[in-house]
Amino acid sequence: MSLDRNGFADLLRGKGLKVTPQRLAVLSALFQEADSHLTAEEIYHIVKAENPDIGLATVYRTIQTLLELKIIDRIYLDDGYVRYEPGHIYETGDSHHHHHLICVKCGHVRSFQGDLLEEFEKKIEEKTGFQIQDHDVKLYGYCVDCLKETNVKK
Amino acid sequence: MSLDRNGFADLLRGKGLKVTPQRLAVLSALFQEADSHLTAEEIYHIVKAENPDIGLATVYRTIQTLLELKIIDRIYLDDGYVRYEPGHIYETGDSHHHHHLICVKCGHVRSFQGDLLEEFEKKIEEKTGFQIQDHDVKLYGYCVDCLKETNVKK
DNA sequence: GTGGCTGCAAATGTTTTGCATCCGT
Protein backbone atom coordinates (compact mmCIF):
# COMPACT_ATOMS: atom_id res chain seq x y z
CA MET A 1 0.00 0.00 0.00
CA SER A 2 1.18 3.47 -0.69
CA LEU A 3 -0.12 4.88 2.58
CA ASP A 4 1.51 4.64 5.99
CA ARG A 5 0.52 6.07 9.35
CA ASN A 6 1.74 9.52 8.39
CA GLY A 7 -0.19 9.31 5.17
CA PHE A 8 -3.36 8.34 7.06
CA ALA A 9 -2.92 11.26 9.45
CA ASP A 10 -2.53 13.69 6.57
CA LEU A 11 -5.55 12.18 4.89
CA LEU A 12 -7.72 12.66 7.96
CA ARG A 13 -6.44 16.15 8.65
CA GLY A 14 -7.05 17.08 5.03
CA LYS A 15 -10.70 16.11 5.44
CA GLY A 16 -11.05 18.14 8.61
CA LEU A 17 -11.19 15.10 10.87
CA LYS A 18 -9.36 14.58 14.11
CA VAL A 19 -6.47 12.16 14.03
CA THR A 20 -7.17 9.57 16.71
CA PRO A 21 -5.38 6.31 17.47
CA GLN A 22 -8.65 4.46 16.79
CA ARG A 23 -8.95 5.85 13.29
CA LEU A 24 -5.32 5.16 12.52
CA ALA A 25 -5.74 1.60 13.74
CA VAL A 26 -8.79 0.97 11.54
CA LEU A 27 -7.08 2.47 8.51
CA SER A 28 -3.97 0.48 9.19
CA ALA A 29 -5.95 -2.74 9.41
CA LEU A 30 -7.73 -2.10 6.14
CA PHE A 31 -4.67 -1.07 4.18
CA GLN A 32 -2.12 -3.47 5.63
CA GLU A 33 -3.00 -6.35 3.36
CA ALA A 34 -2.67 -6.06 -0.40
CA ASP A 35 -6.02 -7.58 -1.26
CA SER A 36 -8.05 -7.19 1.91
CA HIS A 37 -11.80 -7.63 2.13
CA LEU A 38 -12.49 -7.41 5.83
CA THR A 39 -15.78 -7.47 7.69
CA ALA A 40 -16.48 -5.01 10.49
CA GLU A 41 -15.98 -7.79 13.00
CA GLU A 42 -12.62 -8.75 11.50
CA ILE A 43 -11.46 -5.16 11.60
CA TYR A 44 -12.58 -4.97 15.22
CA HIS A 45 -10.52 -7.99 16.19
CA ILE A 46 -7.40 -6.80 14.38
CA VAL A 47 -7.67 -3.36 15.92
CA LYS A 48 -8.35 -4.71 19.39
CA ALA A 49 -4.94 -6.40 19.48
CA GLU A 50 -3.24 -3.03 19.36
CA ASN A 51 -5.91 -0.98 21.10
CA PRO A 52 -7.79 -3.29 23.51
CA ASP A 53 -10.16 -0.60 24.75
CA ILE A 54 -11.67 0.21 21.37
CA GLY A 55 -15.41 -0.34 21.11
CA LEU A 56 -17.17 -2.04 18.24
CA ALA A 57 -19.34 1.05 17.80
CA THR A 58 -16.25 3.12 17.12
CA VAL A 59 -15.19 0.69 14.42
CA TYR A 60 -18.60 0.98 12.78
CA ARG A 61 -18.58 4.77 13.08
CA THR A 62 -15.08 4.98 11.66
CA ILE A 63 -16.02 2.73 8.76
CA GLN A 64 -19.02 4.96 8.09
CA THR A 65 -16.85 8.08 8.07
CA LEU A 66 -14.20 6.53 5.85
CA LEU A 67 -16.86 5.36 3.41
CA GLU A 68 -18.32 8.84 3.09
CA LEU A 69 -14.89 10.24 2.36
CA LYS A 70 -14.30 7.44 -0.15
CA ILE A 71 -11.16 6.42 1.68
CA ILE A 72 -12.57 2.90 1.76
CA ASP A 73 -15.16 1.06 -0.35
CA ARG A 74 -17.93 -1.27 0.71
CA ILE A 75 -18.24 -4.57 -1.09
CA TYR A 76 -20.83 -7.32 -0.97
CA LEU A 77 -19.58 -10.77 -1.75
CA ASP A 78 -22.99 -12.22 -0.99
CA ASP A 79 -21.80 -14.58 1.68
CA GLY A 80 -23.90 -12.81 4.27
CA TYR A 81 -21.18 -10.39 5.33
CA VAL A 82 -20.58 -6.78 4.37
CA ARG A 83 -16.92 -6.18 3.67
CA TYR A 84 -14.65 -3.21 3.24
CA GLU A 85 -11.56 -2.64 1.14
CA PRO A 86 -9.13 0.22 0.52
CA GLY A 87 -10.80 2.89 -1.57
CA HIS A 88 -10.04 2.56 -5.25
CA ILE A 89 -8.89 6.16 -5.37
CA TYR A 90 -6.00 5.23 -3.11
CA GLU A 91 -5.47 1.89 -4.76
CA THR A 92 -5.55 1.91 -8.51
CA GLY A 93 -7.46 5.03 -9.38
CA ASP A 94 -9.84 2.81 -11.29
CA SER A 95 -12.97 1.30 -9.83
CA HIS A 96 -14.92 0.73 -12.99
CA HIS A 97 -12.65 -2.12 -13.96
CA HIS A 98 -12.10 -3.59 -10.55
CA HIS A 99 -13.80 -6.97 -10.25
CA HIS A 100 -13.76 -9.78 -7.72
CA LEU A 101 -12.91 -13.41 -8.21
CA ILE A 102 -14.40 -15.55 -5.46
CA CYS A 103 -13.36 -19.15 -4.90
CA VAL A 104 -16.42 -21.31 -4.27
CA LYS A 105 -14.29 -23.88 -2.47
CA CYS A 106 -12.04 -22.00 -0.06
CA GLY A 107 -13.76 -18.63 -0.12
CA HIS A 108 -10.62 -16.78 -1.11
CA VAL A 109 -11.25 -13.46 -2.79
CA ARG A 110 -8.94 -11.76 -5.18
CA SER A 111 -9.35 -8.58 -7.11
CA PHE A 112 -8.85 -8.29 -10.78
CA GLN A 113 -8.50 -5.39 -13.16
CA GLY A 114 -10.12 -5.83 -16.54
CA ASP A 115 -11.87 -3.70 -19.08
CA LEU A 116 -13.65 -6.02 -21.44
CA LEU A 117 -17.19 -5.01 -20.61
CA GLU A 118 -17.63 -2.01 -22.88
CA GLU A 119 -19.02 -4.04 -25.75
CA PHE A 120 -21.26 -6.00 -23.43
CA GLU A 121 -22.70 -2.81 -21.97
CA LYS A 122 -23.19 -1.20 -25.33
CA LYS A 123 -25.26 -4.14 -26.52
CA ILE A 124 -27.43 -4.00 -23.44
CA GLU A 125 -27.97 -0.27 -23.81
CA GLU A 126 -29.10 -0.81 -27.39
CA LYS A 127 -31.50 -3.58 -26.47
CA THR A 128 -33.02 -2.06 -23.36
CA GLY A 129 -32.69 1.71 -23.59
CA PHE A 130 -31.02 1.62 -20.20
CA GLN A 131 -28.12 4.06 -19.75
CA ILE A 132 -25.38 2.24 -17.88
CA GLN A 133 -23.22 4.20 -15.47
CA ASP A 134 -21.42 1.54 -13.52
CA HIS A 135 -21.30 -2.17 -12.94
CA ASP A 136 -20.56 -4.72 -10.33
CA VAL A 137 -19.11 -8.01 -11.48
CA LYS A 138 -18.44 -11.04 -9.34
CA LEU A 139 -16.92 -14.18 -10.77
CA TYR A 140 -17.31 -17.45 -8.92
CA GLY A 141 -15.08 -20.45 -9.53
CA TYR A 142 -11.99 -22.25 -8.36
CA CYS A 143 -8.80 -20.48 -7.40
CA VAL A 144 -5.39 -21.72 -8.48
CA ASP A 145 -4.64 -23.37 -5.14
CA CYS A 146 -7.91 -25.30 -5.01
CA LEU A 147 -7.45 -26.45 -8.60
CA LYS A 148 -4.03 -27.86 -7.71
CA GLU A 149 -5.46 -29.77 -4.78
CA THR A 150 -8.18 -31.27 -6.92
CA ASN A 151 -5.67 -32.43 -9.50
CA VAL A 152 -3.50 -34.14 -6.91
CA LYS A 153 -6.46 -36.04 -5.53
CA LYS A 154 -7.60 -37.26 -8.92
CA MET B 1 -45.41 -17.11 -15.39
CA SER B 2 -45.85 -20.66 -16.47
CA LEU B 3 -46.90 -21.92 -13.05
CA ASP B 4 -50.30 -21.61 -11.45
CA ARG B 5 -51.60 -22.85 -8.11
CA ASN B 6 -51.94 -26.39 -9.41
CA GLY B 7 -48.42 -26.23 -10.72
CA PHE B 8 -47.14 -25.07 -7.34
CA ALA B 9 -48.98 -27.88 -5.59
CA ASP B 10 -47.48 -30.46 -7.93
CA LEU B 11 -44.06 -28.91 -7.43
CA LEU B 12 -44.30 -29.17 -3.65
CA ARG B 13 -45.73 -32.68 -3.73
CA GLY B 14 -42.98 -33.74 -6.10
CA LYS B 15 -40.41 -32.63 -3.56
CA GLY B 16 -42.13 -34.48 -0.75
CA LEU B 17 -43.44 -31.35 0.91
CA LYS B 18 -46.89 -30.74 2.27
CA VAL B 19 -49.10 -28.46 0.25
CA THR B 20 -50.25 -25.73 2.62
CA PRO B 21 -52.13 -22.52 1.90
CA GLN B 22 -49.17 -20.56 3.31
CA ARG B 23 -46.72 -22.10 0.88
CA LEU B 24 -49.07 -21.58 -2.03
CA ALA B 25 -49.51 -17.95 -1.02
CA VAL B 26 -45.76 -17.31 -0.85
CA LEU B 27 -45.18 -19.00 -4.18
CA SER B 28 -48.04 -17.10 -5.71
CA ALA B 29 -46.64 -13.80 -4.48
CA LEU B 30 -43.21 -14.51 -5.88
CA PHE B 31 -44.37 -15.76 -9.27
CA GLN B 32 -47.28 -13.39 -9.85
CA GLU B 33 -45.18 -10.58 -11.24
CA ALA B 34 -43.07 -11.04 -14.36
CA ASP B 35 -39.93 -9.42 -13.02
CA SER B 36 -40.30 -9.61 -9.25
CA HIS B 37 -37.53 -9.02 -6.76
CA LEU B 38 -39.31 -9.07 -3.43
CA THR B 39 -37.92 -8.79 0.07
CA ALA B 40 -39.14 -11.11 2.83
CA GLU B 41 -41.12 -8.24 4.29
CA GLU B 42 -42.80 -7.49 0.97
CA ILE B 43 -43.74 -11.11 0.53
CA TYR B 44 -45.15 -11.09 4.05
CA HIS B 45 -47.38 -8.11 3.33
CA ILE B 46 -48.65 -9.50 0.05
CA VAL B 47 -49.39 -12.84 1.60
CA LYS B 48 -51.06 -11.33 4.65
CA ALA B 49 -53.76 -9.78 2.48
CA GLU B 50 -55.00 -13.20 1.51
CA ASN B 51 -54.03 -15.06 4.64
CA PRO B 52 -54.09 -12.61 7.58
CA ASP B 53 -53.02 -15.14 10.17
CA ILE B 54 -49.73 -16.03 8.56
CA GLY B 55 -46.65 -15.36 10.65
CA LEU B 56 -43.47 -13.71 9.43
CA ALA B 57 -41.50 -16.73 10.63
CA THR B 58 -43.47 -18.94 8.29
CA VAL B 59 -42.61 -16.69 5.39
CA TYR B 60 -38.92 -16.93 6.27
CA ARG B 61 -39.13 -20.69 6.71
CA THR B 62 -40.94 -21.08 3.43
CA ILE B 63 -38.38 -18.94 1.63
CA GLN B 64 -35.62 -21.09 3.11
CA THR B 65 -37.29 -24.27 1.93
CA LEU B 66 -37.97 -22.93 -1.55
CA LEU B 67 -34.36 -21.75 -1.85
CA GLU B 68 -33.02 -25.19 -0.99
CA LEU B 69 -35.24 -26.74 -3.61
CA LYS B 70 -34.14 -24.10 -6.10
CA ILE B 71 -37.73 -23.11 -6.71
CA ILE B 72 -36.70 -19.53 -5.97
CA ASP B 73 -33.37 -17.69 -6.10
CA ARG B 74 -31.86 -15.22 -3.66
CA ILE B 75 -30.49 -11.98 -5.05
CA TYR B 76 -28.56 -9.14 -3.50
CA LEU B 77 -29.04 -5.76 -5.13
CA ASP B 78 -26.81 -4.16 -2.51
CA ASP B 79 -29.43 -1.73 -1.31
CA GLY B 80 -29.40 -3.33 2.11
CA TYR B 81 -32.20 -5.78 1.42
CA VAL B 82 -32.08 -9.44 0.52
CA ARG B 83 -34.49 -10.23 -2.27
CA TYR B 84 -36.01 -13.30 -3.86
CA GLU B 85 -37.08 -14.06 -7.38
CA PRO B 86 -38.60 -17.03 -9.23
CA GLY B 87 -35.98 -19.72 -9.66
CA HIS B 88 -34.28 -19.58 -13.02
CA ILE B 89 -35.09 -23.23 -13.63
CA TYR B 90 -38.76 -22.33 -13.74
CA GLU B 91 -38.19 -19.07 -15.54
CA THR B 92 -35.86 -19.25 -18.48
CA GLY B 93 -33.84 -22.38 -17.87
CA ASP B 94 -30.80 -20.15 -18.04
CA SER B 95 -29.25 -18.51 -15.03
CA HIS B 96 -25.77 -17.98 -16.33
CA HIS B 97 -26.95 -15.21 -18.61
CA HIS B 98 -29.48 -13.61 -16.32
CA HIS B 99 -28.30 -10.17 -15.20
CA HIS B 100 -29.88 -7.27 -13.37
CA LEU B 101 -30.22 -3.68 -14.47
CA ILE B 102 -30.71 -1.39 -11.50
CA CYS B 103 -31.85 2.21 -11.88
CA VAL B 104 -29.82 4.46 -9.60
CA LYS B 105 -32.58 7.05 -9.62
CA CYS B 106 -35.86 5.23 -9.05
CA GLY B 107 -34.50 1.90 -7.87
CA HIS B 108 -36.38 -0.05 -10.49
CA VAL B 109 -34.87 -3.42 -11.26
CA ARG B 110 -35.22 -5.29 -14.47
CA SER B 111 -33.71 -8.56 -15.56
CA PHE B 112 -31.84 -9.01 -18.75
CA GLN B 113 -30.68 -12.03 -20.67
CA GLY B 114 -27.32 -11.69 -22.36
CA ASP B 115 -24.41 -13.92 -23.16
CA LEU B 116 -21.51 -11.67 -24.02
CA LEU B 117 -19.27 -12.55 -21.13
CA GLU B 118 -17.56 -15.65 -22.49
CA GLU B 119 -14.66 -13.74 -23.99
CA PHE B 120 -14.29 -11.63 -20.87
CA GLU B 121 -14.16 -14.73 -18.68
CA LYS B 122 -11.72 -16.51 -20.94
CA LYS B 123 -9.28 -13.60 -20.73
CA ILE B 124 -9.51 -13.57 -16.96
CA GLU B 125 -8.95 -17.32 -16.75
CA GLU B 126 -5.84 -16.94 -18.89
CA LYS B 127 -4.45 -14.12 -16.81
CA THR B 128 -5.23 -15.43 -13.36
CA GLY B 129 -5.43 -19.22 -13.57
CA PHE B 130 -8.85 -19.00 -11.95
CA GLN B 131 -11.45 -21.43 -13.29
CA ILE B 132 -14.71 -19.57 -13.60
CA GLN B 133 -17.95 -21.43 -12.95
CA ASP B 134 -20.50 -18.68 -12.65
CA HIS B 135 -20.87 -14.95 -12.43
CA ASP B 136 -23.04 -12.29 -10.95
CA VAL B 137 -23.41 -9.08 -12.92
CA LYS B 138 -25.21 -5.97 -11.81
CA LEU B 139 -25.46 -2.94 -14.03
CA TYR B 140 -26.27 0.42 -12.51
CA GLY B 141 -27.59 3.33 -14.51
CA TYR B 142 -30.74 5.13 -15.58
CA CYS B 143 -33.87 3.32 -16.72
CA VAL B 144 -35.86 4.43 -19.73
CA ASP B 145 -38.50 6.20 -17.65
CA CYS B 146 -35.99 8.21 -15.63
CA LEU B 147 -34.15 9.19 -18.80
CA LYS B 148 -37.38 10.54 -20.25
CA GLU B 149 -38.08 12.60 -17.16
CA THR B 150 -34.60 14.06 -17.22
CA ASN B 151 -35.00 15.07 -20.85
CA VAL B 152 -38.31 16.82 -20.22
CA LYS B 153 -36.87 18.81 -17.36
CA LYS B 154 -33.86 20.00 -19.32
C1' DG C 1 -11.57 25.18 26.57
C1' DT C 2 -14.45 23.37 23.12
C1' DG C 3 -16.45 20.35 19.96
C1' DG C 4 -15.69 16.33 17.99
C1' DC C 5 -14.71 11.44 19.24
C1' DT C 6 -15.09 7.47 22.13
C1' DG C 7 -16.92 3.64 25.08
C1' DC C 8 -20.67 1.65 26.94
C1' DA C 9 -25.21 0.14 26.95
C1' DA C 10 -29.53 0.27 25.04
C1' DA C 11 -32.23 0.34 20.85
C1' DT C 12 -33.13 -1.12 16.19
C1' DG C 13 -34.11 -4.09 12.35
C1' DT C 14 -33.75 -8.49 10.27
C1' DT C 15 -33.68 -13.33 10.47
C1' DT C 16 -33.74 -17.63 13.28
C1' DT C 17 -35.34 -20.80 16.73
C1' DG C 18 -38.08 -23.28 20.61
C1' DC C 19 -42.21 -25.03 21.56
C1' DA C 20 -47.02 -26.12 21.83
C1' DT C 21 -50.66 -26.65 18.65
C1' DC C 22 -52.58 -27.63 14.24
C1' DC C 23 -53.57 -29.82 9.86
C1' DG C 24 -52.19 -32.30 5.41
C1' DT C 25 -51.39 -36.85 4.34
Added chain:
DNA sequence: ACGGATGCAAAACATTTGCAGCCAC
Protein backbone atom coordinates in the same frame (compact mmCIF):
# COMPACT_ATOMS: atom_id res chain seq x y z
C1' DA D 1 -52.94 -40.62 14.08
C1' DC D 2 -48.46 -39.25 12.81
C1' DG D 3 -45.09 -35.97 11.61
C1' DG D 4 -44.29 -32.09 9.36
C1' DA D 5 -45.86 -27.15 9.27
C1' DT D 6 -47.51 -23.13 11.66
C1' DG D 7 -47.97 -19.06 14.93
C1' DC D 8 -46.27 -16.82 18.58
C1' DA D 9 -42.76 -15.10 21.38
C1' DA D 10 -38.14 -15.08 22.54
C1' DA D 11 -33.45 -15.32 20.95
C1' DA D 12 -29.77 -14.32 18.00
C1' DC D 13 -27.22 -11.26 15.00
C1' DA D 14 -25.41 -7.23 12.83
C1' DT D 15 -25.59 -2.41 13.01
C1' DT D 16 -27.00 2.17 14.92
C1' DT D 17 -27.84 5.56 18.39
C1' DG D 18 -28.04 8.25 23.00
C1' DC D 19 -25.33 10.02 26.27
C1' DA D 20 -21.74 11.18 29.59
C1' DG D 21 -16.97 11.68 29.69
C1' DC D 22 -12.55 12.30 27.17
C1' DC D 23 -8.94 14.08 24.24
C1' DA D 24 -7.13 16.23 19.83
C1' DC D 25 -6.82 20.69 18.40
